[in-house]
Amino acid sequence: MKIYDLHSHSLHSDGKLTPAELVLRASAMGVDVLALTDHDITDGIKAAQAAAQDTPLTLVPGVEISATWENRTVHIVGLNIDISNTALQTGLSSIREHRAARAIEIGEQLEKRGIADAHEGASRLARGAILSRTHFAEFMVREGHAKDFNRAFRDWLGDRGKAFVKTRWAPLQDAINWINAAGGQAVIAHPGRYRLGKSLLKKLFGDFTDMGGAAIEVVSGSQKPEDALYFARESVRHGLLASAGSDFHDPQYRWRELGRNLRLPEACNPVWKDW
Numbered sequence: 001m002k003i004y005d006l007h008s009h010s011l012h013s014d015g016k017l018t019p020a021e022l023v024l025r026a027s028a029m030g031v032d033v034l035a036l037t038d039h040d041i042t043d044g045i046k047a048a049q050a051a052a053q054d055t056p057l058t059l060v061p062g063v064e065i066s067a068t069w070e071n072r073t074v075h076i077v078g079l080n081i082d083i084s085n086t087a088l089q090t091g092l093s094s095i096r097e098h099r100a101a102r103a104i105e106i107g108e109q110l111e112k113r114g115i116a117d118a119h120e121g122a123s124r125l126a127r128g129a130i131l132s133r134t135h136f137a138e139f140m141v142r143e144g145h146a147k148d149f150n151r152a153f154r155d156w157l158g159d160r161g162k163a164f165v166k167t168r169w170a171p172l173q174d175a176i177n178w179i180n181a182a183g184g185q186a187v188i189a190h191p192g193r194y195r196l197g198k199s200l201l202k203k204l205f206g207d208f209t210d211m212g213g214a215a216i217e218v219v220s221g222s223q224k225p226e227d228a229l230y231f232a233r234e235s236v237r238h239g240l241l242a243s244a245g246s247d248f249h250d251p252q253y254r255w256r257e258l259g260r261n262l263r264l265p266e267a268c269n270p271v272w273k274d275w
Helices: 019-028 045-052 086-112 118-126 133-142 149-157 172-181 198-210 225-237
Strands: 033-036 058-069 072-079 185-188 215-220 241-245
Touching (some): 072 241, 086 118, 198 225, 225 241
Antiparallel strands (some): 072 185
């Protein structure tokens, strides 16, 4: 049975590996089909495709878009996108502008609370890629301002943290429209991470379906394995396809290893069924 891993990140967003390194690691881990889905940017796709030519692995061009729904942040993965599509790239560019503004404000909030040069330090760690809260967390851990990543987010960067900066991303409908315009399939990423009760999750799935979304990430390295059966049932209930992805970022996070524990429950209709 083929292993599909349809959610991963490179250093073009908040991952640790180059696109080529990511592809080689995925192939070594037995992944047959890999999607590179960096946050709000597709700059790593061509390098990943080139690297995949020397492996048995199939590379799926993708992206993970930051979106706003009901005043909450959700992430929407786009699979099999045309990265040259103008509507998609224009939309992603606008989100990156929001990201840059948020990063400056996070740095200012941390400065006010006695943590100097956070923006500069996080920027160095990002190596010119998108500047995310992950880079700020890494800076804070390295400089001794937080014990680990979890504490950095809990105490400082998360939505209840001292330096949290609320951002309105692209409306959910826009994110779906950009993906569809680029010939792709829109997937709700790791729905178990959003701290929504079942009634709100059902509303999200219903709205997403009505807006032209295609699938739910039923299996994810970023949510509890036992959640898969519930999300499988919801995918069937809403007539949505099912996706699976490790949400790989960094080799040290073994619970998000490429290709690990990604088998879908039998009741699902896989997002790749017609590929």
